Amino acid sequence: MTSTSERLAALEEAVARLTARVERAGAPVASAIATPDVPAIPSAETAVETAVETAGETAGGAPHDDPFWLLQEVLRRRPDGALDYAGHLQLPHGPVRWQRSFDPDALVESDWHQGAARLDALSHPVRLRLLQLVLTGTETTAAMAQDDELGTTGQLHHHLRQLVAAGWLTSVSRGRYAVPAQRVVPLLLIVAAATE
Structure with a gap:
């Protein structure tokens, strides 16, 4: 079992790698799209920061209250596009x-x-x-x-x-x-x- 500090360090490292990938692709790191009726999808940086802040609160890696957790995971795993269902x-x-x-x-x-x-x-x-x-x-x-x-x-x-x-x-x-x-x-x- 890993400690909270080890999990936090791993998440911070993941944030750095993701941020670097987004910046290399030429996309602004903190961009988000919102319409009046649809909440903004958090940027990768914001989503990972939230994950880091709640690392100790979501024991077992359970999805937190992010309504777009599935979409975020698909984006993370298949950034070039995917249609997934489960x-x-x-x-x-x-x-x-x-x-x-x-x-x-x-x-x-x-x-x-x-x-x-x-x-x-x-x-x-x-x-x-x-x-x-x-x-x-x-x-x-x-x-x-x-x-x-x-x-x-x-x-x-x-x-x-x-x-x-x-x-x-x-x-x-x-x-x-x-x-x-x-x-x-x-x-x-x-x-x-x-x-x-």
């Missing part, structure tokens, strides 16, 4: 943790048609409700059929087939479905982005 949650069948990182330039230039079928599968309210039910523990066709919002048994099976074909659901046994672990966090982020 999440962790507890579902009825167990914990899910997922993280992905993309090169934004490559993503912008990629073939977006590849995602059309997967996104189209989410464009129906019944399918979104099915995914929500499965995530919250209703995994069998028989239990899903009890929900009047889902329509007839034939309609239910049609929607389940669409979700399986698009990769949002997998059939784990006869009449039992699950959202694959690698789809849970992306699904919730899509829903969050669509509803914010």
